[in-house]
Amino acid sequence: MTESLNAFEMRGIVKRFPGVMANDHVDFACHPGEVHALLGENGAGKSTLMNVLAGLYRPEAGRIFVSGQRVTFRSPQDSIAHGIGMVHQHFMLVASHSVAENMVLGLNRPRFFLNLSRVEEQVAALGEQYGLAVNPRAKIWELCVGEQQRVEVLKMLFRGAKILILDEPTAVLTPQEVESLFHTLRDMTQRGHTIVFISHKLDEVVAISDRVTVMRRGKVTAVNVPSRETTKAQLAKLMVGREIFFQIEKKEAQPGKVVLSIEHLYTDNDRGLPALRDLSLQVRTGEILGIAGVAGNGQRELAEVLTGLRRAAGGKMMFGDIPLDKHTSWVNLGQKLAHIPEDRAAVGSAPGLSVAENLILKCFHHPPIAAGWSINRVAVHQNAVRLVGEYQITMPSVDTPARMLSGGNLQKVILARETSGHPELMIAVHPTRGLDVGATEAVHNILIKQRDAGAAILLISEDLDELLSLSDRLAVIYEGRLVGEMPTKGAEIHTIGLMMAGTKVEA
Amino acid sequence: MKRRLSSYRLRIETRLDNPGWMGIVSAILGVLLALIIGGFVLRAAGAAHPIATYQKIFTEAFGTFADWRAGISALLNHQACPKGSLCFGPLSDTLVKASPILLTTLACIVAFRMKLWNIGADGQMFFGAWAATGVALFVLPKTTDRVVMLGAMALAGILAGSLYGAIPGFLKAKLNINEIITTLMLNYVAYKWLEYFIVVGPWSIGDFESTGKFPVSATWPRLTEYVKQFPIVAGLTVHPGIFVGIIAAILLAWVLYRSRWGYQIRVIGDNPKAARYAGINLERNVILVMVISGALAGLAGMNEVAALRTLTGRFQRGYGFTGVIVAWLARLNPLAAIFVSFLFGGLLVGTKLIQPQGIASMLQGVILFVVIGTELLFRYRVRLEKVEQIVVPETGAEHDR
Numbered sequence: 001m002t003e004s005l006n007a008f009e010m011r012g013i014v015k016r017f018p019g020v021m022a023n024d025h026v027d028f029a030c031h032p033g034e035v036h037a038l039l040g041e042n043g044a045g046k047s048t049l050m051n052v053l054a055g056l057y058r059p060e061a062g063r064i065f066v067s068g069q070r071v072t073f074r075s076p077q078d079s080i081a082h083g084i085g086m087v088h089q090h091f092m093l094v095a096s097h098s099v100a101e102n103m104v105l106g107l108n109r110p111r112f113f114l115n116l117s118r119v120e121e122q123v124a125a126l127g128e129q130y131g132l133a134v135n136p137r138a139k140i141w142e143l144c145v146g147e148q149q150r151v152e153v154l155k156m157l158f159r160g161a162k163i164l165i166l167d168e169p170t171a172v173l174t175p176q177e178v179e180s181l182f183h184t185l186r187d188m189t190q191r192g193h194t195i196v197f198i199s200h201k202l203d204e205v206v207a208i209s210d211r212v213t214v215m216r217r218g219k220v221t222a223v224n225v226p227s228r229e230t231t232k233a234q235l236a237k238l239m240v241g242r243e244i245f246f247q248i249e250k251k252e253a254q255p256g257k258v259v260l261s262i263e264h265l266y267t268d269n270d271r272g273l274p275a276l277r278d279l280s281l282q283v284r285t286g287e288i289l290g291i292a293g294v295a296g297n298g299q300r301e302l303a304e305v306l307t308g309l310r311r312a313a314g315g316k317m318m319f320g321d322i323p324l325d326k327h328t329s330w331v332n333l334g335q336k337l338a339h340i341p342e343d344r345a346a347v348g349s350a351p352g353l354s355v356a357e358n359l360i361l362k363c364f365h366h367p368p369i370a371a372g373w374s375i376n377r378v379a380v381h382q383n384a385v386r387l388v389g390e391y392q393i394t395m396p397s398v399d400t401p402a403r404m405l406s407g408g409n410l411q412k413v414i415l416a417r418e419t420s421g422h423p424e425l426m427i428a429v430h431p432t433r434g435l436d437v438g439a440t441e442a443v444h445n446i447l448i449k450q451r452d453a454g455a456a457i458l459l460i461s462e463d464l465d466e467l468l469s470l471s472d473r474l475a476v477i478y479e480g481r482l483v484g485e486m487p488t489k490g491a492e493i494h495t496i497g498l499m500m501a502g503t504k505v506e507a
Numbered sequence: 508m509k510r511r512l513s514s515y516r517l518r519i520e521t522r523l524d525n526p527g528w529m530g531i532v533s534a535i536l537g538v539l540l541a542l543i544i545g546g547f548v549l550r551a552a553g554a555a556h557p558i559a560t561y562q563k564i565f566t567e568a569f570g571t572f573a574d575w576r577a578g579i580s581a582l583l584n585h586q587a588c589p590k591g592s593l594c595f596g597p598l599s600d601t602l603v604k605a606s607p608i609l610l611t612t613l614a615c616i617v618a619f620r621m622k623l624w625n626i627g628a629d630g631q632m633f634f635g636a637w638a639a640t641g642v643a644l645f646v647l648p649k650t651t652d653r654v655v656m657l658g659a660m661a662l663a664g665i666l667a668g669s670l671y672g673a674i675p676g677f678l679k680a681k682l683n684i685n686e687i688i689t690t691l692m693l694n695y696v697a698y699k700w701l702e703y704f705i706v707v708g709p710w711s712i713g714d715f716e717s718t719g720k721f722p723v724s725a726t727w728p729r730l731t732e733y734v735k736q737f738p739i740v741a742g743l744t745v746h747p748g749i750f751v752g753i754i755a756a757i758l759l760a761w762v763l764y765r766s767r768w769g770y771q772i773r774v775i776g777d778n779p780k781a782a783r784y785a786g787i788n789l790e791r792n793v794i795l796v797m798v799i800s801g802a803l804a805g806l807a808g809m810n811e812v813a814a815l816r817t818l819t820g821r822f823q824r825g826y827g828f829t830g831v832i833v834a835w836l837a838r839l840n841p842l843a844a845i846f847v848s849f850l851f852g853g854l855l856v857g858t859k860l861i862q863p864q865g866i867a868s869m870l871q872g873v874i875l876f877v878v879i880g881t882e883l884l885f886r887y888r889v890r891l892e893k894v895e896q897i898v899v900p901e902t903g904a905e906h907d908r
Contacts, residue, residue, distance in 0.1 A: 308786060330786025339784065347784050350777040357770070361785045364770055374765050 006065070007032040007163055007194040008053065008084065013062035015048050022048040023059065024218040030163070035185060035195045037209035037227070039202075039239055041295055041462045045218040046198045047089070050165045053196075054086035055079030066163075077106075085156030086165040091148050095141040099123060099134055099151050103158045126157055130191075131184050145271070146177040153184070164188070165196040170204055171296065182208050200239070200295045202232040202501050214238040232501035236294065237493065250448050253472040256285035259425050259456035260306070265315035267305045275301035276480040279315070283425070283456040288447065290471030290488070291460045294500050298480035299460045300342060303429045306458070307339045319425060335362045335421025338455075340414060342429040348414045351403035355395060356384035358402045359417050391416040415443065419450055426450055426457045432466060444470060464496065478502040530838045533885045537878030538836075544877065545870045552863060560861065567860065568853030570597040578739065587738035597856065599730065599745040603814060605852030607632070609752035610807035611830030612837065612844045613759050618800040619839055620763060621776040623793060627675065627690025628804040629827025630697030631668040635805025637701055638667030640818040643725035644710070644718055656724040660809050661751075668805015669798040671697065676797025680790035686797070698824065705820045716820035727813045748810040753845055755803060760841040772796060804830075825868075829855075832875040 009029040015022045022045045030036040038046045051057045053064065055073035064071050066082045073079045076086075093102050100119045120136040127133045132150040140148060149169060156164055166185075170178045185195055185208060199205050205212055206227055212235065214222040222238045260283040269275035275298045283289045291299055304310035306317065308330040317324040319337060330337075341347040349358050360369050360380055368379040384398035393412045395405055402410060418426070428447060432440040447470060451457055461467050467474060468488055476483045476499040483499040546557035554560045570578075578594025581587065588594045611628040618625035639660040646663075647656055675689035704710040710718045727746035734741045763769040775782040775792060783789060804827060811826075812818050833851050837843035851871070858867035 307784070309783060331788075333786065341784060346778075347780045350774045350781045352777040353773060357773075360770075361774065361781065364767055370767055373767060374761075375767055375770055377765070 006030060007067065009065045010049070010053060011063045011065075013049060013052055013064075014060045015045075015052060015057055016060055017048075021218045023052070023062075025062070026215070026218070026220055027223070028213055028220065029224075030194050030196060031211075032194050033189050033192050034210040035189055035197055035208055037197045037199060037205040037212045038215065039199060039205050039212055039235060040215035041200060041239060044215040044239075046215050047167055049215070050086060050167060050196060050198060053079065053084060054165060055084075056086075080156075080159050080161060083160060083162035084165070085159060085161030085163070087149065087152040087156060087167065087169060089167045089171065091152050093140045093148060093151060096139060098137050098139055099143075099154075100136040102140060102151060103136075103155055107159070123154060123158065126154055130154075130157065131180075131187055146173055146180075149173070149181070150184075162192070163194045163196070165198070167198045168200075169197070170199065170201060178204070202235050202294060205235065206230075206232060233494065233497040233503070236497040236500045239294070250470075251452065253287045253451065255287040255472070256454070258282050258284050259320060260458065261316075261318045262306075263316045263318075265302075265305065265317065266313040267301050267310055268313055269298075269301055274313075274480060276305070279477070279480065279482055281458075281475055281482070281485075283458050285424070285454050285456050286451055287473065288451050288457040288459050288471040290467035290474045291458065291477060292464060292467050292474050292496060292500060293462075293477040295462050297478050299429070299462075299477070301480075302477075303339070303342065303427050303458075303460055306427055307337065307341075331365050334366055335418070336424050338362075338418035338421070338423035338426040340418055340426070340428040340431045342433075344411055344414055349402045349410060352401055354399045355388070355393070355402055355405070355413060356380050356398040358413055359384050359387055359398075362417055363421055387416040387420055390420070411443070415446055419446055422453065423450065423455050426455050427460070428457060429460045430462065431459070432461075432463070464493065468493070476500055529885050530882075533881045534836055534838070534878060537881040538874055540881065541870065541874040541877040544873050548869060548873075549866070552866070564854070564857035564861065566597070566857075568597055568601050568857030570595065582737075582739045585738065587741055593742050594739070595743060599743040600856045601849065601852040602745045602749045603852075604855045605848045606746075606748035606752045606814075607807045607811045607826045608829050608833060608851050608855075609749070609845060609848035610755060610810060611804050611826045612833040612848055613752070613755055613830075613841055614800045614803035614807070614827075615830045615834035616837070616839050616841055616844060617759060617763075617772075617803065618796055619834055621772050621792065621796050622779075623676075623679070623796055623800075624687045625672070625675070625690050625797060625800050626687060626831055627672070627693050627827065628800070628807075628830050629824060630690070630694035631671045631801040631804035632808040632811070632827055633694075633697035633701050633822070634671040635664035635668040635808025636812045636818060636822060637697075637704065637808070638663040638805070639809035639812050640710070640718060640721075643721045643812070647725075649722035649724065651722075651724050653724040653728075656722075657727070657813060660725060660813060661806060664805040664807075664809025665802040666805070668808065669802035672797040672799075672801020672804070673794060676794040676801075679797070680793040694827070701818075701822060702820060705818060705822075710818070711820075718818045721812070721816045725813065726816045727810075744814075746814050748814055751806065751810060752848070755806070756841040756845050759803075763841065829871065832871050835875060836878055 006029040009027075011027050013023045013026045013028070024045075026045070026049055028038070028049060038050065040046045048057060052059050052062075055076040055078050058074075064073070066084070071078070071082055073082075079085075094105060097105070100116055100123055103119055103123055104114065123134075123136040127136075127150075130153075132154050134143065134147055134150050134154065140151065143151065153164065153166075169181060173181060185197070189195060197205070197209055209227045212222070212225045212227055212230065213220060214225070214235065216239060225235075225238075260281070262279060262281045265276050265279040266274065267276045279298070279302070281289065291302065293299055301310060305312050306324065308324070308328060311326065319333070322328070322333075345351070350361070357380070360375070360383060363369050364375060369376055369383065371379075381398065387393070388395070388398060391412045393405075393409050393416065395409060402413065405413065415431075426447075431447065432443050444466075447457060447459070459467065459471055468491065471488050473485060474488050474491055474496065475485045476496060478500065479502065483502065483504060542561065546561070549557040549560050574594045574597075577589055581589065581594065593599070611632060614628040614631065615625060642660045642663040643656065647659055651659075671693065675684075675686045675693060678684040678689055679686045705718065706716050712719050727748055730740040730743040730745045763772065771782065771787050771792060774785065775787060775789060779789060807826060811822070815822075829851060833844060833847045837847045854870060855867055858870070861867075
């Protein structure tokens with residue numbers, strides 16, 4: 001059996017979520033003692049695949065082998081019993097408990113008496129052995145994120161994990177902490193541990209992994225590529241794909257006056273680290289500017305800072321002649337500035353309110369919806385009925401709570417709200433992520449229609465095909481900096497790939 | 508070789524269809540269930556017949572059928588109540604109790620709607636009572652016109668309550684300090700504040716732990732004052748405070764469901780991220796909601812002192828907590844709160860004579876507990892599900908399915 005060569009092997013894994021094929025017959029395997037990078041965009045299915053391996057999800061089809069033996073996992077306990085441990089992106093730690101207490105959380109042993117000082121000794125010894133020093137008595141909340149991550153890794157080692165899955169471990173770390181993590185990982189492979197390293201950061205993948213497997217839209221696009229024999233540009237291309245799967249009919253853009261002008265913009269991410277550095281951009285009426293870049297290079301922060309959800313740390317933003325800063329009344333901008341948020345359900349809707357009430361979220365401050373201090377209920381109803389017809393939203397009634405809508409219909413509600421008010425500027429973040437082909441096409445047509453109607457559109461997407469077919473100009477960002485700008489027509493995908501990996505190219 | 512094994516597991520699913528009548532049904536079922544559980548406690552506490560006890564509570568709270576009949580016929584004949592009894596006495600007492608409950612309930616509703624857990628309505632009410640008393644006794648002269656006096660007292664109560672509510676609101680908005688802790692703790696500060704003025708300090712008269720009697724202009728007119736015109740109202744202490752509560756409830760219902768600001772509050776309460784996304788200022792609204800919540804509780808305090816006609820060291824605690832329970836029972840609906848407050852006023856009046864004294868609190872607690880429990884059962888569907896499972900381990904890699 002060939003499986004015996006592999007630390008584990010997954011074959012033909014299928015996992016569906018409502019409306020999404022997260023894993024479409026995926027094969028994946030690791031040698032013992034290697035660092036294997038699982039590379040792909042957000043939503044490519046990497047985390048889903050690894051959650052299957054860690055016993056959190058159960059696949060609809062497919063088989064898993066550990067050391068050549070077929071296994072079925074019913075829970076993470078089964079998985080850890082076979083030596084597989086996962087460190088999630090969001091740590092699974094109890095903040096008010098100590099490190100040692102977190103170690104034994106969820107373990108079946110000891111059954112009655114907990115000898116915590118013994119656990120503390122074991123943890124300290126384990127930490128020393130692997131260079132993961134943490135004070136076992138410290139409470140989790142006292143630790144910085146890097147230390148918390150070490151606790152997570154230690155927790156898995158404590159449970160006897162031989163195969164360690166790290167889901168985007170560097171996302172929360174400073175460069176120094178990343179260096180120290182990599183050191184630990186190399187050390188662990190020396191001791192026979194196998195490491196799956198989930199990431200979309202090309203630099204790190206090339207730096208740490210022995211082999212790379214690339215996923216895209218739920219499928220594996222490249223298997224077991226030796227890291228030494230590849231380049232960042234090649235990986236970027238594999239990651240974002242290049243086959244054109246639909247063509248969009250659109251006229252030549254007629255760019256007019258500048259609607260959005262960004263000058264020397266700086267901002268920080270949630271961790272307080274710089275997310276945008278000296279970014280300058282302009283978007284004009286009647287054009288779509290696409291922002292290309294590998295995920296996590298400042299796209300989310302750019303969208304947030306432009307829509308008032310995040311403070312700029314420096315620089316200037318102008319929306320027409322209105323400065324966008326801390327004095328801006330975002331409620332008053334209302335529908336002039338449309339925003340299709342990245343996380344539609346969690347950010348773009350109030351699930352307990354009715355569809356009709358969700359449809360006025362951006363215009364309740366302006367007539368006809370607003371009538372003095374009150375809200376004109378008749379206008380709310382009429383508005384809802386009109387938009388539901390226009391955008392073909394399917395639902396029992398406009399008074400149905402938004403949480404009862406399917407993902408596609410909820411997206412239509414948000415699109416209807418954001419585009420119906422003739423926005424001057426539209427910021428669309430991954431507007432088609434997770435949608436099927438039909439819905440994707442509908443969204444694209446709406447965006448083109450808005451452009452032709454004179455809106456300035458900033459399109460942030462990780463899907464290079466989408467960017468190439470929709471946008472009129474492309475700006476590539478890397479680590480929060482603008483790498484370059486070019487017209488989409490005649491843009492070389494190879495050049496874009498290089499720029500997404502951070503290389504300055506004279507276009 | 509495959510071994511198949513079936514097992515069962517409980518599955519809890521969110522109910523998507525959640526019609527409005529379900530809320531009413533769950534509230535009624537909850538109260539009934541709470542009464543049954545409370546019956547066992549009453550039994551354990553020594554009541555031989557819990558049902559008889561409940562009957563007693565009911566008649567104490569609302570009067571008997573015979574009383575009502577006698578009262579109605581006396582009213583029609585423009586006579587006094589027969590043999591010196593108070594036909595509508597219990598009802599009047601219940602309404603008197605219901606009015607502070609209704610106002611503190613509204614205070615809780617406006618905050619809870621935004622998922623701000625203000626459990627400090629009690630303290631805000633105390634400050635309202637304190638400020639209204641100050642105005643009545645020390646600021647305005649005794650001879651002030653009654654309407655002006657009561658208006659000024661209400662304003663003072665509202666102002667004091669809202670300022671006292673603004674403190675936790677401000678701390679929550681600016682420093683993200685948990686409002687449950689701050690509002691709860693500030694209750695005790697308010698209790699002590701009042702104690703200082705009444706028991707220790709400057710406002711008490713002699714050793715009575717009480718302020719002097721309010722001037723007539725600073726008191727709610729009672730129905731019994733009109734006994735000359737209507738003999739039936741002799742001895743009835745019901746006052747316009749209940750109307751203040753009802754008007755406030757109607758206003759609040761309008762604000763929540765019809766106004767732009769109420770819409771914002773409901774969006775914030777439902778999904779703060781969506782509210783921020785829409786440009787709604789969360790911090791300002793947190794403070795504003797706490798101010799309004801405190802204002803309603805402060806008004807309850809003014810209402811109470813104007814009804815009691817004096818402020819004593821035994822000014823009753825706990826209306827703010829009863830408000831929490833009533834708010835939940837009314838499912839945060841201000842109009843439903845009118846009805847539920849009336850029932851709770853009855854519960855307080857009816858259990859006044861029952862020993863041990865904790866019975867009213869016990870029933871309140873059980874009702875809240877059970878109502879929230881039944882509400883969960885209505886929100887979710889619990890199902891027993893059969894699971895078929897292939898058991899680990901299996902040997903070798905055999906043919907695919």
